[in-house]
Amino acid sequence: MGIETSCDETSVAIVADGKEIYSNIIASQIPTHRRYGGVVPEIASRKHVENIAMVVDQALQDAKISLKDLNGIAVTRGPGLVGALLVGVSTAKAMAYSLNVPLLGVHHLMGHIYATFLEHPGIKLPLLCLVVSGGHTSLIQLESYGRMRLLGQTRDDAAGEAFDKVARALGLPYPGGPEIEELARKGDPQAIDFPRAWLEKGSLDFSFSGLKSSVLNYLNRAGQKGLEINKADVAASFQQAIIDVLVTKAVTAAERIGTKQMAVAGGVAANSALKETIKRKAGKADLEVLIPSPIFCTDNGAMIACAGYYALLEGNKSPLELNAVPNLPMDFLR
Ligand code: KG4
Ligand code: ZN
Numbered sequence: 001m002g003i004e005t006s007c008d009e010t011s012v013a014i015v016a017d018g019k020e021i022y023s024n025i026i027a028s029q030i031p032t033h034r035r036y037g038g039v040v041p042e043i044a045s046r047k048h049v050e051n052i053a054m055v056v057d058q059a060l061q062d063a064k065i066s067l068k069d070l071n072g073i074a075v076t077r078g079p080g081l082v083g084a085l086l087v088g089v090s091t092a093k094a095m096a097y098s099l100n101v102p103l104l105g106v107h108h109l110m111g112h113i114y115a116t117f118l119e120h121p122g123i124k125l126p127l128l129c130l131v132v133s134g135g136h137t138s139l140i141q142l143e144s145y146g147r148m149r150l151l152g153q154t155r156d157d158a159a160g161e162a163f164d165k166v167a168r169a170l171g172l173p174y175p176g177g178p179e180i181e182e183l184a185r186k187g188d189p190q191a192i193d194f195p196r197a198w199l200e201k202g203s204l205d206f207s208f209s210g211l212k213s214s215v216l217n218y219l220n221r222a223g224q225k226g227l228e229i230n231k232a233d234v235a236a237s238f239q240q241a242i243i244d245v246l247v248t249k250a251v252t253a254a255e256r257i258g259t260k261q262m263a264v265a266g267g268v269a270a271n272s273a274l275k276e277t278i279k280r281k282a283g284k285a286d287l288e289v290l291i292p293s294p295i296f297c298t299d300n301g302a303m304i305a306c307a308g309y310y311a312l313l314e315g316n317k318s319p320l321e322l323n324a325v326p327n328l329p330m331d332f333l334r
Helices: 030-034 041-063 082-099 106-121 160-167 178-186 211-225 232-256 272-284 300-311
Strands: 002-004 008-018 020-028 074-079 104-107 126-131 137-142 146-153 261-265 288-290
Touching: 002 082, 002 106, 002 300, 008 041, 008 300, 020 041, 020 300, 030 041, 041 082, 074 082, 074 106, 074 300, 082 104, 104 106, 104 300, 106 126, 106 137, 106 261, 106 300, 126 232, 137 232, 146 232, 160 178, 160 211, 160 232, 160 300, 178 232, 178 272, 232 261, 232 272, 261 272, 272 288
Parallel strands: 002 074, 074 104, 126 261, 261 288
Antiparallel strands: 002 008, 008 020, 126 137, 137 146
């Protein structure tokens, strides 16, 4: 069983052997948080408390199994909202203790990376991964379970965070990524030349705060001058700027390490324009790109169950003293 409660989805999944998805229940809190323009941590914790038992039951029911069939309980232990994480962690600990099965604390980022293995269980390691979510934008080389090398990461905003902030400025609801994607379909991606932060020559790091400020300045200036704003053009040009940088750096990383396969994971990987562009550019470089189905890109229990399965194979069990760690660092190889 995989339990995910790090942010605004209460999700529980039953997965066999890291690949057979028996059930993957996601109770989204988006409608609740939408009226506040973003996730309200205290409300998120309470909603998780209200939902978790029901979601666990539903996951077992859909999988047509009972508690005694479980071989392990995996749970996101961080990073995330502490109150939200605690609901999942407490549930997992109680279940692991009462069922006498292993408890597996999973780093949320590791869950996103392992989402790729759900649909491609035979992938060979090492694997290059571009992880793009609301909290992370990183290029990571996965060498074996829990052994990762960091090739580059954002120095400020994550890509998803930039999508959410720009969407808000455009008057679009939370979460902004899917809204911008939809609006961008009607716009011209070349209409406005927003900046791309390439950083120092050869750097695989990212920076999106300058792009975000540039969009906000553009909107403010136009507002002050009383000019009409073509929101679809702003959305399309902003999205293009993010995609250009993500794709170029990911393909450069693949060429530099000499791999012919790459995974893209995390909420932003659900973006169709990003998927099309990265597949096209990678294709030219003879590089295969693996992207989980959209339901496994955004937060879900199945990816946590999958990461937990590989942790179990490695004998990487957690003690029952496991705690939620809101800013859990990633232990990267040097
Ligand atoms: O992975 P995720 O569900 O949660 C985190 O771990 O952060 O990612 C959520 C982020 C949000 O910022 C959301 O706006 C973004 O992913 N997102 C998208 C799309 N769907 C979700 N961004 C761009 N295009 C999308 N279609
Ligand atoms: Zn996530």
